[in-house]
Amino acid sequence: MNHPLPNRSIICIDMRCFYASCIAVLEGLDVMKVPIAVIGNFKQPGSIVLAASPPMKEQFRIKTGNRLYEIPKHPDIRLFEAKMSFFLNMSMAITKLIAQFVPREAIHVYSVDESFIDLTGCETLWGSPEKTAKAIQQAIFQQFHIRSAIGLGPNRLMAKLALDIEAKKTGFVQWTYEDVPKKLWPVHPLSKMWGIGRRMEVNLNNMGIFTVGDLANMNLEALEQRFGVMGNQLYYHAHGIDYSNFEEPITSEQISFGKGQMLMRNYATRAEICVVLLEMCEDVARRTRTAGYVGRTISLGLSYSKAAMTKGFYRSKTIAEPTNETLTIYKVCKELLDTHFAGEPARQLSVRISNVEQERSIQLDLFDTGKEQRLLLGHTVDSIRERFGATSILRAVSFTKSGTAIARKRLIGGHLA
Structure with a gap:
């Protein structure tokens, strides 16, 4: 520190x-x-x-x-x-209203219904940060009849924690660093802490860490040795410390590209699941190519239906050569599926590619003479879809009863527009 x-x-x-x-x-x-x-x-x-x-x-x-x-x-x-x-239009209208109080660069839209706002320097215009926050809150309700909750803190992390842990019950709360021991450290289970997921919670529990206070009082070197950079972040976040600014990502996690999909019915067979997997791999590969990246680690997650007797899985495999090719990603996903699929009806799937690097770093293989043509074909198909729509070119499996790409065409964020 x-x-x-x-x-x-x-x-x-x-x-x-x-x-x-x-x-x-x-x-x-x-x-x-x-x-x-x-x-x-x-x-x-x-x-x-x-x-x-x-x-x-x-x-x-x-x-x-x-x-x-x-x-x-x-x-x-x-x-x-x-x-x-309609929801997205309302969200944008609310953001425009907030921009009447602060410069646009002081607003970081975190999700359709949540934003971070830097009120620093607005005291001369609207009064104290608390007064400004409540003025924004009141203006939103008067114009849109939508209630809101606000957490105020010295950094984004503290503002988010104040919101999630206290303000969603009270409407408004301000946290300072002095509040950390009494308000943040007692929090458990650890997954209630912003930035800690279920898998990380299990890993921390295995180290004897069950509350945020346990995490704050853990040896920093031990956390860094176990989790690398993430261990450093966990330690400082447990103390309410966040050095990121509005020009940086909310978290320091490595770039990755993924897609999750809730299936609208049970997919009972491997063949059915593979149809959706191919569509998802196509989408993940397209976004990876568009961003100019290739990746080495491919992950597959599968959740079974509520009636299943088996828990789902999330497994990864790292390949030797980085890729953004649909069929390469799909091949790895099928290998993971064959290894871990329990044969129960599936209801949710996720595909992710991580451990990424810039696409220009990719090496052409002397013995794979078709690699350059496949890379060019991928980008060509992406361009056609960008110009004429996501369903202008589809694989044949998308026209089967197991395909979802056509039905999802009219959806926004997976739901009806």
Whole structure:
């Protein structure tokens, strides 16, 4: 901790029950009084609940992540399909409103319903950071009738933690470094800490670390030896310290390209799963090529249906030569599937390529005379899709009943536009 601690005025603002609130505005309903659920797709009984209003959560115990078939038949319940284009337009309108208080470069849009805002230097215009934050909060509610929660902290990490751990219950809270021991260190399980996923939680638990306080008091060198740069970040984050700025990514994790997909029905056989896998590999490869990268580590994740007796898996394989070729990525995914697939019905898949480097570093193989042509073909197909649409060129498997590419064409973020 040789650097001076960042001490800016950063807020993290979250639009509460955003999708449900948007629908309520559109339909002239009160999101705080009417049981509302926003569904991905009415035609699929297994479609996920994307948002639920407070009465829906309190009265019927239905929340984000539940399925359509789990919602009870009740005359008071109002169900609506997702309108992603409307949600995105509302999100952009809210961002434009925030830009009336701060310069646009002071706004970092984190997701469709959450943003970081640097209020440093705005004191002469609007008063204290707390006063400015509450003015923004009030303006959003007056113009859009959408409630929000705000965490205020000396850096982005602290603002986010204040929001997630306390402000989502109270509406507004400010955290300082002095609050870390009493408010952050007791947090458990570790996956409640922003930036720590379930797998990392298990790894830390295996080291005897169960609370954020345990992590803060762990030996830094031991964490760095076990997790590398991520271990250093975990240690400092446990102390509420974050040196990143608005020009840098939110986390320091390595660049990777991935795609996850919730299947709208159970895919029971390897053949069916491979159809969707090929489509997903195509998309991941396209985005990797577009960004100018190739990668060596390919990961496959699979979650089984709720009725399955087996847990899902997430496995990776590192190959000798970096790639961004669809069929190479697909081949590795099939190898991982053949090794770990338990034969139960699959409901969710994910594909990721990481350990990346710039595409210009790729070496042509003297014994693989078709490699250059395949690279050129990949970029040519990408250009055609960019110009004429994602479904202008499709593999034959996409036209089978197991294919999803055509049906997903009219979706935004996996949901109806």
